[in-house]
Amino acid sequence: MPATQSPFESPEEGAPISQEKRLGDRLVLGLEKIGGSLNNFSNRIGSEAWWPTTLDHECEKAARILSSFCKDGCYPERSSAPDSLGPKSKPKIVVKIPQRVFQNCVGLAIFTVMRSGFSISTAGGSGVVIARKEDGDWSPPSGIHVQTLGLGFMVGIDIYDCIVVINSYEALKSFNRFRFTLGGEISAVAGPIGVGGLLEVELSETHKPLWTYMKSRGIYCGLQLDTTIVIERYNENARFYGKKISIDEIFAGQVTNVPLQAKMLMEAARRAEGRV
Structure with missing residues (x-):
């Protein structure tokens, strides 16, 4: 467990929100019908939904993704709700993130992105961030x-799940800003996946602010140098929690009523670090 004290302890409630924050979800809402069709197609081919959905669905998706990276699987039961989203079959565990990685981290960003292009690739997706x-x-x-714009050689379309440790x-604290650049303002490298003594070496030699783990479906080739912009979904956070709420308040756990889907994700995170 990290010894450093969390900076998200006692934010002020009702802090003024800039006009920019209110623009984060408007384009998404305007293109909701198109996004629904794209997500349905993704689910039919066995991928997670990448177009932004309501936060209850995003939590369920994040719990599935997190569990699919775990050593023991720990796959959550699929929701029986008629509007439940997600692929019909359980994903294969392609990359196993060691428990030590989860135990030592202070936060997780979990999302799905669709990428397409040739020479210049573009990508968009959605997910969630949780903090210790x-x-x-x-x-x-x-x-x-x-949102991502990448330079490099790429062919075709790919949908991938990603965990940023x-x-x-x-x-x-970068994630509590309305917008910041992942891989630009903060360096990110592929995270360790070794076991035993090899894991200890990797943990000591590759310690960076951010570790990334990715598994993809589809066809693509080559190496990309990407700049990924992460944007807060202010309006959706307010809808999900029933009030205007800042990221500081969310990260500090100052949520009056935590929805069931959020609890399911938090439980998946505990399982990932071996606490359940």
Whole structure:
């Protein structure tokens, strides 16, 4: 468990929100019908939904993604709700993130992105961020929208799931801004996947503010140098929690009523670090 004290302890409630924050979800809402069709197609081919959905669905998706990266699977039961989203079959565990990685981190960003292009690739997606609170437990999630413009050789379309492991509170504080650049303002490298002594070496030699883990479906080739912009979904956070709420308040756990889907994600995070 990280010893550094969380900076998200006692934010002021009702802090003024800039006009820019209110623009984060408007384009998404305007294109909701198109996004629904794209997500349905993604689910039919066995991928997670990448177009931004309501935060209850984003939490369910994030719990599935997180569990699919775990050593023991820990796959959550699929919701029986008629509007439940997600692929029809359980994903294969392609990359296993060691428990030590989860135990030592201070936050997790979990999202799905669709990428397409040739020479210049573009990508968009959605997900959530959770933070470790002062008491060592996990916070409820904050919704995020992801946009990427990459330079490099790429062919075709790909949908991939990603977990960004946040290793310092300084890096975590970047996520409480309305918009910031992942891989630009903060360096991110592929995270360790070794076991035993090899894992210890990797943990000591590759310690960076952000570690990334990715598994993809579809066809693509080559290497991309990407700049990923992470944007807060302010309006969706307010809808999900029933009031205007800042990321600081969410990360500090100052949520009056935590929705069931958020609790399910928080439970998946506890399982990932071996606490359940």
